[in-house]
Amino acid sequence: MLKTRIIPCLDVKDGRVVKGINFLDLIDAGDPVEQAKxxxxxxxxEICFLDISASIEKRKTMINIVAKTAEHVFIPLTVGGGINEIEDIRALLKSGADKVSINTAAILNENLIKDSSQRFGSQCIVAAVDAKRHNNDWIVYSHGGTKNTGIKVFSWLEKLQQLGAGEILLTSMDRDGTKNGFDLELLKKSTDLLTIPVIASGGVGNLKHFEEGVTKGGASALLAASVFHFAEFSIKEVKKFLNDKKIPVRIN
Amino acid sequence: MKKKVAIIDYGLGNIVSAQQSFIKDAREHNLNADVVITKDVETINNSTHIVLPGQGAFNSCIEGLKSIDGMIDSLENNVLNKKKPFLGICVGMQLLADEGRENGTHNGLGWIKGSTKKLKPNNLKLPHMGWNNVNVINKNFDMDFPIDNLDFYFVHSYYFDCFDKKNIIATTDYDLKFPSIVGKENIYGVQFHPEKSSNQGLRLINSFLKL
Incomplete structure (x- = not known):
């Protein structure tokens, strides 16, 4: 049986993890490779690196980080942030990333999803969508959630699937950082609409929230950042909780 | 004897992970092994083990292989005549079939009887993406599979429909029980990604390296 995936996301700025686990035995807590291991x-x-570096120059360090991670970590690695063109995707995949996550660049240029999925395969193209509630609908935001695109989320999700995205990373901006749980209405509508898998993100604050993401939201994977980094609970605890609730997870 | 592993490069995305996983495994088990990514026919002729990765569509993969001068001939000579251990991964496994039905019907390598078909799961997502367990149903092979019922990382929408059941080593359930490991003499194929499947993936790679 296919298992629900638990994916920690690491924010990396100028080659350093800015939010990270405070493990005492970690030699260098700011080293993305150590954290991924x-x-x-x-x-x-899976592991997700989100590059939040401000400049293109600084982003180049991500290539080296990915290459080093691939030497030590043998689970899928997704890299997002600052991907603008097909050459960026090629460079990341070549250095050892398994998937790239594309957000703003897909809005600016729809062909990027189409061209990259045709060239490298849909399996490595994750379309990231930042959604914010407006009255009774949801709108897509770009540029790290700062810009209202005016595009409706559900039509954009269908478009991304049709263009060849292999999965969707869906973040609720209303819930992100609140610890009030996923936006289950947004999630459910999206997973009902799409045939490709959806990774739920934004808002998880307790173990019950993970469960609801699957049972009420229909998510194929659950992504979280701060609850893992600040060691509020461990991945093992999440998996044990889900397993006890009869949600299949990988425990071997 | 020194193992020389040739991982075939025909212009795919990430094959660094495959190389790194073989290197790590050889190091951990004190195996003397060179692991190279190559499209050079001479290097393949000098290898002891051949690995064919695969990502994307069946037709672009087989075209990619054909586009390298002498590649198909070299593979056939080394695998079918010289009987070197061969491992196909994901689409690299599907290419073993007679044909693939992705973007039209295309000829495969035809080393194991079968056809590549689209998964059509009821109310389940496609691609079949994530960790799923592998049930070993046939242990009648030189390669050891000490991995029964463990989870491996899959990402695919097509599967290898094996015509001869004796070529099926393991199956995985995604609405349909499809072959997740196939084999015939020295030829093996896995639908999942051992190089992305944590410790159990490395264990499988180790079994292959021991051949």
Whole structure:
């Protein structure tokens, strides 16, 4: 049976993890490679690096980080942030990333999803969508959630699927950082609409929230950042909780 | 004897992970092994083990292989005549079939009887993406599979429909029980990504390296 994936996301700025686990035995807590190794050892199903560097120059360090991670970590690695063109995707995949996550660049240029999925395969193209509630609908935001695009979320999701995205990373901006749980209405509508898998993101604050993401939201994978980094609970605890609730997770 | 592993490069995305996982495994088990990514026919002729990765569509993969001068001939000579251990991964496994039905019907390598077809799961997402367990149903092979019922990382929308059941080593359930490991003499194929499947993936790679 296919298992629900638990994915920790690491924010990386200028080659350093800005939010990270405070493990005492970690030699360098700011080193993304060290963090990825630990997450893999404790049972993460995939790892996500989100590059939040401000400049293109600084982003180049991500290529080296990905290459070093690929030497040590043998679970899928997704890299997002600052991907503008097909050459950026090629460089990341070549250095050892398994998937790239594309957000603003897909809004500016729809062909990027189409061209990259045709060239490299849909399996490595994750379309990231930042959604914000407006009255009774949801609107897509770009540029790290700062810009209202005016595009409706559900039509954009269908478009991304049709263009060839292999999965969707859906973040609720209203819930992100609140610890009030996923936006289940947004999530459910999206997973009902799409045939490709949806990774739920934004708002998880307790173990019950993970469960609801699957049972009420229909998510194929659950992504979280701060609850893991600040060690509020571990990946093992999340998996044990889900397993007890009869939601299949990988425990081997 | 020194193992020389040739991982075939025909212009795909991430094959660094495959190389790194073989290197790590050889190091951990004190195996003397060179692991190279190559499209050079001479290097393949000098190898002891051949790995064919695969990502994307069946037709672009087979075209990619054909576009390298002498590649198909070299593979056939090394695998079918010289019987070197061969491992196809994901689409690299599907290419073993007679044909693939993705973007039209295309000829495969035809080393194991079968056809590549689209998964059509009821109320389940496509691609079949994530960790799923592998049930070993046939242990009648030189390669050891000490991995029964463990989870491996899959990402695919097509599967290898094996015509001869004796070529199926393991199956995985995604609405349909599809072959997740196939084999015939020295030829093996896995639908999942061992190089992305944590410790159990490395264990499988180790079994292959021991051949």
């Amino acid at each position: 630990i997450y893999s050892e404790v049972g993460a199903d």
